[in-house]
């Protein structure tokens with residue numbers, strides 16, 4: 019094997035209940051969210067503090083460290099989120115391995131990243147998983163509260179897509195497993211990015227912008243850094259007192275991440291209570307429109323006016339759910355489903 023795996027399990031306690039899981043059907047990729055904290059620092063923290071949270075494996079530039087046996091439960095995703103049940107028919111804590119990337123501080127990112135990529139490939143091979151569907155980012159499962167591991171990846175010019183490609187390449191070169199596009203090399207992008215750049219990295223930044231409330235009404239997250247994206251970045255930079263240059267470098271990435279972590283989807287997309295319908299106007303209608311746009315039921319503009327287009331978007335949204343009446347009127351039930359959809363979004 020290219021790397022050693024160190025197995026140094028923590029004591030049974032809150033972090034490690036010592037119960038068997040249901041077998042492994044997917045992987046949840048995390049970063050520690052704590053720059054400079056090494057794999058062993060994490061192990062010691064969970065061993066000594068025993069919070070009701072954990073993950074199986076922590077990876078830095080020195081260690082691939084399994085702190086909980088892979089056939090046991092670890093608490094790395096909130097059980098309330100539903101994306102794991104919907105996609106995999108089970109809670110992540112019961113059926114997924116949680117893998118954490120340690121980064122920042124004195125940790126050599128390249129070394130840690132190579133181990134992280136290799137370990138994902140190792141798990142995919144060992145558990146006979148599909149790298150396209152069975153590796154999922156924590157941020158995808160819990161978008162209202164989490165930004166990992168894209169936070170650590172983006173800081174180093176890597177997109178989620180690039181990471182998956184790297185895993186597939188590793189699968190082929192180290193484990194002899196071919197996947198349809200395993201010959202396409204992942205490539206880090208040089209920061210900062212700006213007008214003229216394109217690709218999955220740009221697309222992920224655009225998705226982050228939209229999530230923080232900077233809608234891109236003309237082109238959306240199309241993976242092309244054009245004027246609309248530049249303008250949104252400049253508005254973002256102005257709002258948070260950053261240098262307004264329209265370029266996305268480490269400072270802007272950190273702020274984006276901070277805003278996503280603080281507010282996340284929940285605060286960025288507040289939903290009014292009460293009943294709203296055609297003829298209504300105001301800030302609350304804007305909130306409804308923003309939320310509709312976020313879940314891809316475009317109300318054709320966020321103007322605060324509940325007109326025919328907004329009514330139509332509400333009606334289209336309602337038609338997705340048997341429990342909702344398709345009347346184009348926003349009320350408590352529509353609000354409830356909209357909230358659910360926002361919280362579950364990837």
Ligand SMILES: [Zn+2]
Nearest residue numbers: 048049156166
């Ligand atoms: Zn996580």
